[in-house]
Structure formats: C-alpha cells, structure tokens
Amino acid sequence: LLQVVRFLAARVHLGRATMRASQKDFDNAVKQVKLLKEDPGNEVKVKLYALYKQATEGSCNVPKPGVFDFINKVKWDAWNALGSLPKETARQNYVDLVSSLIPSSEASSRGEPGTQEKLLASEDVVVTSEDGITKIVFNRPTKKNAITTQMYQEITQALKTASKDNSAMTVFTGNGDYYSSGNDLTNFTSTPSGNIEEFAKRGADILRDFVDTFIDFPKPLVAVVNGPAVGISVTTLGLFDVVYASDKATFHTPFSHLGQTPEACSSYTFPKIMGPAKANEMLIFGKKLTAGEAYAQGLVTEVFPDSTLQKEVWARLKAYAKLPPNAMRISKSLIKSSSEREKLHAVNAEECTTLQARWLSEECIGAVTSFMSRKAKL
C-alpha cells in the first residue's frame, strides 16, 4: 500500500507538468482498459481505480470502509492518497498509465530480457523490440543504406508505432559499414509516371511527414552512428536526443554539390547546436566532419572506438531503458517544449517547399544525372 501511495504521490507531482489529456483521450483509455488482454495485476488496478475516481469525482468524498473490508479499504486508501489532485491531472495520469499498459496493434510488449521481437517485416528497414528498446535499422548495406521512398514511409510508420508501444526509447542504427548514405538518388528517377513535378510534390509531402514524426516523437530518440552518414541521415540527428558515434563515422551534408538545400530542420537546429559559423560551413559548403569534429561541435554526444561501440553503447542503452519511462518522456517534453516543436514544424514546412522547387532545378537534375551515369560520387 505504501508503494501505491508513493506512486500516486509521485504522479501528483508529475501530473502538474503535463495536463494535456482531453476528455476524449480519457474516455478512450477507459475503453482500452476493458480490452486489456492481460491482467495488469492488483497494484496497477488499484492505481487505475484511484485515478479514475479522482478524474471523474474529484477528491475522495466517501467514508472509510471498515477495517475488515480489505479490498474496499485498499481502494479507498489509494483514492484518498491522491488528496486534492486536480481532476485534469488525474485524467492525464490515467491516460499515461493506460498507454503504458497497451501495446499498439503492431507493437509488441517490452518483452523479457534477451527476447527480441520483429515488429515490421521489411527487408530495408528492420524494426525490433527488446529490453525496452525499439530498434530501427537501415538495412540496405549493399547500397550504403541509401533511403528509398518506401523506406521513408516505413520509418515514419515505425516511429508512429514506437511512440505508442511499451518501449522506453527508440534507437536508430545502420547495418554494414555505413550508417546511411542519405536519400537514395534513384528516387528521382523512379517516379512511376516519370513526371518530375509529380515526384517533387510527392517527395516533399513524404519528407514533411517523415520529419514531422521525428519532431513529435515523445520518447528518447537515440542514434548509434556506426559509420559514415550523408545528407538526411545527418540532418535528422539534430532532432535526436542523444547521438553516439563510432570513430569511423563521418558527417557529410553535400547539399550545394547536389543543387539542394538543407532539410530535417537542420537550417534551424544546426546553427543552434554548433553556432552559425560551423553550421554554415557544413550546410552551405558541404564540409564533411569527422566523428571527433562532430563531437566537438555538439552534434554527437560521445564517440566510441569502432571495435567497442556496439558492446559499450548497447549496455548503456539497456540500463537507460530501465529508467521510469514517464519521467523520461516528461523531461523530453520540457526540453523540446511545444513552442519549440511548433517552430520546428514551421521550419520543416519551409524547407520542404524550398526543396520541392530545388528538385526541379537544373543544378539538382544535373547532379543526380551525374551520379546516375557514374560520373560523380561524393
């Protein structure tokens, strides 16, 4: 009981930071509880009961049950322990608690340590869940993990699913020697109708949705940059919470070389992270950074020797994934506030509109044609 009271008291505090759930969210959560496939256990049921009562009726207003009425007494104690917690906060806490119990349709539960569950059956983007970590892997090693149109959509979907599953965090990494060589340049030539305007419009829509999903991702987002990263696989790093890198990783944004312009909010995040002077050299002149330079400029959290990267990073991440998930999410929402996210969405929209026009430019078409005809490589 003491544990229950402590838990609820903690939620009083946390709840003040996040009063966001609408009545509709709450009603949905109430319905979801009835559909739970697994019994969440008595402790959780008591927490749900107390939060439900507080959310719907306010502070405990009924007499204490008799000493031998054990079950009702435990329930009453839990409700009473919520004190004067505002109804909206109780509603939010109820929604949070239910969402931590319910995996979304595609998602799995956290799983027992050591068991890995594959969540998305795609060859090029592999999504698994293990030890509280949803892992999204760029898996086109023979093409240096270049990102196809389909992969953007799969990653968007995987992130949306991961935002609701029971994992504590999501980690991106690459299979093979590259993290990712960025946008697959054959995307430009594989438009079914061959209509470049149509490609540009569709590409801008897909890109905008892809980047929006990173902006809104509510849990810790970590990149394990196992090798060179190019283009969009670099710019998205500005939207991650933590970036670990191999000492073999490099960071290259050759937008001008390709007749293109920055995306994934990097025109805003990079100057903020590393200062305009360094960001300009990367984003305008395409200066490639070593892992050490990226660390010095604040884009990378920590660099590891390539030979120990996997062992060290995954041990650390598994320990982090055991931290209280709601606390991590709430910390993240304070760091990336709603006004900051609003700004990021606006930047994303503007960058996508700019790119849509750029993709039709002679400069861009020429650069892609050179790559396709094997005349140019970075």
Ligand SMILES: CCCC/C=C/CC(=O)SCCNC(=O)CCNC(=O)[C@H](O)C(C)(C)COP(=O)(O)OP(=O)(O)OC[C@H]1O[C@@H](n2cnc3c(N)ncnc32)[C@H](O)[C@@H]1OP(=O)(O)O
């Ligand atoms: C719709 C949303 C759009 C969002 C826009 C984002 C902007 C960007 O991401 S800009 C960055 C675009 N990326 C590039 O320009 C990289 C192009 N690739 C290269 O310059 C080189 O391949 C490399 C330096 C990455 C690697 O060179 P290396 O000699 O080691 O290997 P390769 O033999 O060139 O590569 C193996 C294989 O992979 C293919 N490949 C690699 N990267 C890409 C790519 N980005 N797009 C398409 N294909 C790529 C390469 O052609 C090789 O294929 P083959 O074995 O079939 O020849």
